[in-house]
Amino acid sequence: MLSFKFRKALNAVYLSHIDILKTINKTLRRTHIPIDYSRGFNPHMLINMSQPLSLGIESLAEWATVQTSYDDPQGFLELYNNCCPQGLEASQCHITQTKPNIAGKVIASDYFIKNDKAVEIKEILENINKKPFFMEVKSKSGVYEKDVSPLIYRIKADADGIYLLSAFGNTNLRCDRFTEKLNQAFNLDIKLRDVTRLNQYVDQNGELKEVGEYIKGLL
Amino acid sequence: MRVEKPARYTGGEYNTPDMDKEHKLSFCLCFADVYEVAMSNLGIAILYDILNKDKDIVCQRCFAPWPDMGELLKEHNIPLMSIEKRKPLKDFDMIGFSLQYEMAYTNMLYMLDLAHIPFRAKDRSDDYPILIAGGPCTANPEPFADFFDIVYIGEGEEVNSKLCKLYLECGKDKRSFLREAAKIDGVYVPLLAETKNGITVTKVKKAVIKDLNKAPYPTKPLIPNLEIVHDRAVLELFRGCYAGCRFCQACFFYRPIRYRDKETLVDYAKKLLHNTGHEEIGLSSLSTGDYEDIYGVIADIKCLADSKNVNLQMPSLRLDSFSAKLMKGARKSSLTFAPEAGTQRLRNVINKNITDEDINKSMEIAFETGYSNIKLYFMLGLPTETDEDILGIAEIANRINEIYYRKRRNRALSINLSTAMFVPKPLTPFQWVEQISIDEMLRKQILLRNELKRIKGVKYNWHTAEVSKLEGVFARGGRELSYVIENAYNNGCRFDGWDEHFNYDLWLKAFESTGLDMESYSRQRDLEERLPWDFIDFGVKKSYLIKEYKKAMQGLTTPSCKNECQMCGVSSLGKCRRHKGEGNA
Numbered sequence A: 001m002l003s004f005k006f007r008k009a010l011n012a013v014y015l016s017h018i019d020i021l022k023t024i025n026k027t028l029r030r031t032h033i034p035i036d037y038s039r040g041f042n043p044h045m046l047i048n049m050s051q052p053l054s055l056g057i058e059s060l061a062e063w064a065t066v067q068t069s070y071d072d073p074q075g076f077l078e079l080y081n082n083c084c085p086q087g088l089e090a091s092q093c094h095i096t097q098t099k100p101n102i103a104g105k106v107i108a109s110d111y112f113i114k115n116d117k118a119v120e121i122k123e124i125l126e127n128i129n130k131k132p133f134f135m136e137v138k139s140k141s142g143v144y145e146k147d148v149s150p151l152i153y154r155i156k157a158d159a160d161g162i163y164l165l166s167a168f169g170n171t172n173l174r175c176d177r178f179t180e181k182l183n184q185a186f187n188l189d190i191k192l193r194d195v196t197r198l199n200q201y202v203d204q205n206g207e208l209k210e211v212g213e214y215i216k217g218l219l
Numbered sequence B: 001m002r003v004e005k006p007a008r009y010t011g012g013e014y015n016t017p018d019m020d021k022e023h024k025l026s027f028c029l030c031f032a033d034v035y036e037v038a039m040s041n042l043g044i045a046i047l048y049d050i051l052n053k054d055k056d057i058v059c060q061r062c063f064a065p066w067p068d069m070g071e072l073l074k075e076h077n078i079p080l081m082s083i084e085k086r087k088p089l090k091d092f093d094m095i096g097f098s099l100q101y102e103m104a105y106t107n108m109l110y111m112l113d114l115a116h117i118p119f120r121a122k123d124r125s126d127d128y129p130i131l132i133a134g135g136p137c138t139a140n141p142e143p144f145a146d147f148f149d150i151v152y153i154g155e156g157e158e159v160n161s162k163l164c165k166l167y168l169e170c171g172k173d174k175r176s177f178l179r180e181a182a183k184i185d186g187v188y189v190p191l192l193a194e195t196k197n198g199i200t201v202t203k204v205k206k207a208v209i210k211d212l213n214k215a216p217y218p219t220k221p222l223i224p225n226l227e228i229v230h231d232r233a234v235l236e237l238f239r240g241c242y243a244g245c246r247f248c249q250a251c252f253f254y255r256p257i258r259y260r261d262k263e264t265l266v267d268y269a270k271k272l273l274h275n276t277g278h279e280e281i282g283l284s285s286l287s288t289g290d291y292e293d294i295y296g297v298i299a300d301i302k303c304l305a306d307s308k309n310v311n312l313q314m315p316s317l318r319l320d321s322f323s324a325k326l327m328k329g330a331r332k333s334s335l336t337f338a339p340e341a342g343t344q345r346l347r348n349v350i351n352k353n354i355t356d357e358d359i360n361k362s363m364e365i366a367f368e369t370g371y372s373n374i375k376l377y378f379m380l381g382l383p384t385e386t387d388e389d390i391l392g393i394a395e396i397a398n399r400i401n402e403i404y405y406r407k408r409r410n411r412a413l414s415i416n417l418s419t420a421m422f423v424p425k426p427l428t429p430f431q432w433v434e435q436i437s438i439d440e441m442l443r444k445q446i447l448l449r450n451e452l453k454r455i456k457g458v459k460y461n462w463h464t465a466e467v468s469k470l471e472g473v474f475a476r477g478g479r480e481l482s483y484v485i486e487n488a489y490n491n492g493c494r495f496d497g498w499d500e501h502f503n504y505d506l507w508l509k510a511f512e513s514t515g516l517d518m519e520s521y522s523r524q525r526d527l528e529e530r531l532p533w534d535f536i537d538f539g540v541k542k543s544y545l546i547k548e549y550k551k552a553m554q555g556l557t558t559p560s561c562k563n564e565c566q567m568c569g570v571s572s573l574g575k576c577r578r579h580k581g582e583g584n585a
């Protein structure tokens, strides 16, 4: 198994999840490393990707895992980065024996939200999850107001902006909607392009572990 | 996000050439439809590749922004810009539009409008870029000629570099550049052309690439980051077509018939698979099954593709060149056939040399190979067509059904039957014939629809009659139609090729306010009449087209020129590749 961490930056922030998947797929084909394909008439690449990120948000920490016999992490980074379009460059690569199942295990993600006004309401922001915080969420059954405070794990503000650690994975705080709500509630002017995902975390014995560290533990 | 699919405008595709290189000429390649359509066009990929390979040129792209983006640009008064470097269109030296279908004409104006560029060549000073049109619509460039400084007739690959060189020599003096440009084969300068009674008379000769093997080919094409219409690597086998179906403009427009050798094709396929990462590779040409060694090409490319887990998309083949050999090992999706007409009589008239027996046999093979999904294409409103011919279409569908259910099958048969409306096109033996009225089109569609309702498993799709009508008008009209296009655009017409945007009433209004009678363009033309595109020498002789027209009216067919030259006259522009005997045609 080969897992790699890549960014979604520059023009690529506007690519939908499915387009990212296809683009990464083509990039991997261009590396010409021996990747495994499903059998049958319509073989497809055996690849797993991080859960979708909202369109327009930059990320420094997306993950993909492919099934391959190729086992040179450094060689992979070179090959991949030579073959990928602008904005999707890889920064880490790990080879493991077992499937890390990143998408299934991730429970949190942290973000930096650039904003110079946030510091003025530092107190309020940093205590936002101490009491119910309602936000509009969309589900199959329609749109409703939901208390999202349990999904906000930590929030800090300083002169540069906001640092948010929140639920991501099967339960998810959509960062685009959350920033929209902050704008409404506190009269901020956060733009989507000011939001950057920094890392994704899995739950390991009740503690958050950054995905790269978690995979290294599987080696 | 205020616009849908922002990736349409952001660029950053893999294989993007160096956009920062020192250059003397900046070119913006435009396409009057959205990104997904534009990026599926091989002509665009070819020109982009050639221009950027030139050490003196940087070529960028600009495609029609979807209305949401267009409105945003207008609202903020931002001029339309190129994808690669966000450079306003009006700051380029040259702008080239590839015009693929008549219904894109308003979109071309939409782009000029957003780019803050005056529509008409005569209204643009030397400060504006040189505007060039190319593409299949140049078979009759008159309806849009007044908007352009130059119209390329024929293969852009040939003309482009000559024009760019000349431009560099002439500096910014537009007049002297245009005067010199007009001397190049394939270059039509509407402003300088002589006209008689409103019809252009200055002769222009179609530009033709002599040797396709030596012509550049984009083996490192841009790889879009979002899904486009044809998301695959494309290999062009040959240009032109031997068949000579009498309604088919592409057949005559792209003659002479020129091949890429198998070795060249295999070499390109290797490079494409290496450089693109596409999951699929397709073979493209007008009638791929006619390629001399098509089995050999398919076998070699299939082998290459399999080794890379790439799917070879089987070309849609003519019924008579259909063979079980080609279908073996292909992905069993659906199979496409285009008999075009329902009876043998009418197929003779249009010179579609397919017999009922061919259809039956091909279907038997197809069903034996495991297909249960058939796509059939026909045309309605063909010259001499009677109701009997239309009922014949239903009969074919019926017979296919009957053949399928002769045996017990696991799956139900599904037939997708589509009809297009016949549009008389310039440079075809049918360029003189009448186009039927919209009422008659609708009557024919309903007749067929009612007939098909009785047949199990048939799904019927038809083209909008009004669109076909307008296509016919713009295919054969003259320069005066530019006022209708402009008027229609000003009324709000754009994206006319998209059902959800097409608005026929706005077009009717445009004709009304310009005082032109739409119906007059649909009439039968006299064989002696001077036609708006007669000033172009396409190689194929008018006398040949007249001969073909007369044969059509007598129900006589002309064999494919694959084995024997039928003397269409195009050899004056270049030699054709024929299977037997290489003599001069």
Ligand code: SF4
Pocket (backbone or CB within 6 Å): B241, B242, B243, B244, B245, B248, B249, B250, B251, B286, B287, B318
């Ligand atoms: S086979 Fe007929 S319809 Fe097809 S490209 Fe050739 S001439 Fe045109």
Ligand code: SF4
Pocket (backbone or CB within 6 Å): B242, B255, B256, B257, B561, B562, B564, B565, B566, B567, B568, B569, B570, B571, B576, B578, B585
């Ligand atoms: S010159 Fe002869 S071989 Fe060539 S396209 Fe015309 S008829 Fe066919």
